[in-house]
Amino acid sequence: MATRRDFILGVGAVGVTLAGCGSDPVAVGDGSGTPPEVPKDFDFPTITPLPFAHGVASGDPLKDRVIIWTRVTEVVQSASAIPVSWKVATDPTMKTVVKSGSQSTNADRDWTVKVDVVGLLPATTYYYQFKALGFPSIVGRTRTAPATAVESIRFAVLSCSSYWSSYWSGLAHIAKRNDLDLVVHCGDYIYDFVDEDETVRARNDKKDTAHPDYRDWLNLTELRRRYALYRAEPSNMRAHQQHPWFIVWDNHDIDEDYGNELTTPFDAEKSTTTLAQTTQAFWEWTPSRPLKADGSGEFILVNDGSYPAPQDSKLVWRHLPYGPMLDVIGIDTQIGLPGHGLTMDSSHLSSGNSLMGRPQFEWLTKTMLQSSQAGVTWRFVNNQTWLAPADIPDVVDGVATPKLGLTRWPDYTEERAAWFQYLRGSNSASTRVRNNIVVSGDTHGNWGSDLIEDTNLIGEYLPGVPLPNLRQGSTPANFPAGFGRIGTGNLGPLNLRGTSVGVEFAPTSMGRGGADEIVANTLKLPPGSAPTVIGARAIELALITANKNCQFIEWVDHGYGIVHIAADRAVFEYWWQDKLTPNSPDVLGRQMIAWAQEDSSGLVGKFQDQLNEVSMFGLSVEPTSGTRTAVPAPEGVLKPA
Ligand SMILES: [Fe+2]
Structure with missing residues (x-):
């Protein structure tokens, strides 16, 4: 079985001179020389030749600008x-x-470079490159x-990408796709x-809990180094190189304990990392x-090429207008958890218990309503x-039962209900917001659901029947792969799921266990x-049986999702790879659909x-693809390990 180290060495054997794919060199100006050698005792995760040792990335595209990194x-x-x-x-x-x-970059920003490139054309593919110290980036x-x-x-959606849990074949498959508009990361x-x-791999194959690449981070330097470790992974680097990303954080990015969870030899040495530093x-x-x-x-829109620094690093919820068919919104349901010590304004709720905080809640609902009223599909x-x-x-309305606590929303049911009721139009049908897609991660399972807040077994909403x-x-062990409902619950014009305000698509984790x-x-x-798959099947069957909103659940396989959005439909695909096998093929585990217009x-x-x-509507399961094929950026070489 090839290891990551073998792979890097194999690629590195091609040579360390930066060269384009094929015969075209990609040197900038006079920067065509051999990049500086990295001494063998330089203990820092890197992947491409110095000085741009973590490749390049881009994100948060608007119609006329994009961040390059x-x-x-x-x-x-x-x-x-x-x-x-x-x-x-x-x-x-x-x-x-x-x-x-x-x-110009310096140590205050950990030597990172971010440029908000302005004056670009909409819906256009661009290529970009940096140069410093006489050498070009990929x-x-x-x-x-x-x-x-x-x-x-077309978006790829992923979450919970643990370096130590998976060979990340899915990120390599994302990198190879040439018809994606954006990669969406839901946190972790x-x-x-x-x-x-988590024994799949370690940096340089060293599983050493005394080493900062294999344990909790203890300070800002080690936290920054964790980002370097992740971005020095070949498939992750390629996926960032080839696509813009839209990222929000979750509980492991800005953990409440700031890296003090695992029993390690460093228990006595507690992390000094603060919330301000993690953000x-x-x-x-x-x-x-x-x-x-x-x-x-x-947004802070920077037009002069200077570094776009946050005014308040704790604010991450934001909105990307994406033309007349789509608005992309990122929310933050992590930083408001009590462990972070922030005071959430919960004055919009009678319970006084808010996960999002009133400013975010009002911004979210207003943004969704304005999007709908502007005619965005x-x-x-x-x-x-x-x-x-x-x-x-x-079982009975008003009689609470003990909860599993699989997600954090059971502790914030009033806010979830307030959000859903707002989307339903609250007081008037003219303010109803339709065609809502929520993508989620965190729980490391494949989940597809209607969005209802009513957990009573008996109620207005009636689903179909769950089958394998x-x-x-x-x-091979994962067959049949999970449970999904067959039959919509609806018959012709009879809409028995009409209280749903949207669909939720949670395409598992990029490696973290299920x-x-x-x-x-x-x-x-x-x-x-x-036997582990059989046990997981029992859990899946119990969950889909008890939760009538759930339309699909599979809690064994890992990978990413594709969301294909068109004027009349949104198609959702669960793509899986064996996380324990390098270069694992891409397998389509389930394909689902939501419609933009009613036709009964x-x-x-x-x-x-x-x-x-999809087969509920006579459609065969065929992977979607885009009508556009963009030429990939030249790979460039990876440095020897
Ligand atoms: Fe996670």
């Missing part, structure tokens, strides 16, 4: 500030340059948001600690556009943790063995804000 890494710091030039072109060989500029590819109608919009972009059962590192290392400190949700919310009920339901998902997972790992750890069974003329009615398996 890189970091300058030196073995020995040569100056207190380093100038970095950048350029943007319309071709991957960087011949047709349309924008260029320069920026070339990145990015894409602006559309301003007018497009045939389709990095992990603060290594779980006891600061997020803004330094992700290609995200910061926000104004006033809580308006408006779909709203897409990048959420963190399963939003729809995934719990033991109340007769598709093969990424391993129900099978819970079974394996509890019963001391080998990971991935057939057929035997099976099409209703908005309801999630169904």
Whole structure:
């Protein structure tokens, strides 16, 4: 079995001179020489030649601008500030340059470079490259948001990408796709600690709990280094190189305990990391556009090429207008948890218990209503943790039962209900907001659901019948792969799921363990063995039976999702890979659909804000693809390990 180290060495053997894919060199100006050697004792995770040792990235695209990112890494710091030039072109060989500029970086921002490139055309693919200290970076590819109608919009969705849990074949598959507009990460972009059962890999194959790459971070330096570790992983680096990203944080990115969870030899040495530092590192290392400190949700738009620094690093909820078909919204349901010590304004709720806080709640609902009233077809919310009920339901209205606590929303049911009732129009049908898509992570399971807040078993909402998902997972043991409802619950014009206000698509984790790992750890069974899958099936069946909103659940396989958005439909695909096998193939585990317009003329009615398996409507399961194929950015070489 090839290891990550073998892979890096194999690629590195090609040579360390930066060269484009094929014969075209991609040197900038006179920077065509051999990059500086990295001494063998330089203990810092890197992946591409110095000084741009973590490749490039881009994110938060708007119709006329996009953030591009890189970091300058030196073995020995040569100056207190380093100038970095950048350029943007319309071709991957960087011949047709349309924008260029320069920026200076320093230790205060951990030597990261972020440029908000302005004056770009909408729905256009661009290529970009940096240069510093006489050497060029690899070339990145990015894409602006559309301003007018497009045939389709395609996103990859992922979450919970634990470096130690998986070989991340899914990130390699995302990198190879040439028809994506955006990669959406729902949080746990990095992990603060290594779980006891995470034995897939370690940096340089050293599972050493005394080493900062294999334990909780203890301070800001080690936290920044964690981002470097993740971004020095080949598939993650490629996925950032080839696509713009839209990222929000979750409980491991800005953990409440700031890296003090795992029993390690460092128990006596507690982390000194603060909330301000953890959020600061997020803004330094992700290609995200910061926000104004006033809580308006408006971006800080930097037009002069200077570093777009956040005014308040704790604000992450934001909105990307994505043309007449889609609005992209990112929310924060993590920082308001009590452990962070922030005071949430909960004056909009009688319980006084708010996860989002009133400013975010009002911004979110207003943004969704304005989007709907402007005639935008779909709203897409990048959420963190399963939003729809995934719990033991109340049998009788008003008689509470004990809860499982699988997500954090059972502690904030009033706020969830207030949000859903707002989308329902609260007082008048003219304010109803339809066609809402929520994407979620956190729970490491594949989940598809209608969005209802009513957990009573008996109520207005009536679903179809759960049956096994007769598709093969990424391993032979995973068949049939989960449970989905067959039959919509609706008959012709009879809409029995009409209280749903949207659909939730949670395409598992990029590696972090699911129900099978819970079974394996509890019963001391080998990971991935057939009995662990059988145990997970029992949990899935119990959850889909008890939670009538749930339309699909599979809690064994891992990977990512594709959301294919068109004017009449949104198609959702669960793509799985065996996390324990390098270069694992991409397997389509389930394909589901939501309709943008109501059509109840057929035997099976099409209703908005309801999630169904595609065959319910006579469609065959065929992977979607885009009508556009963008030329990839030249890979460039990875450095030897
Ligand atoms: Fe997670």
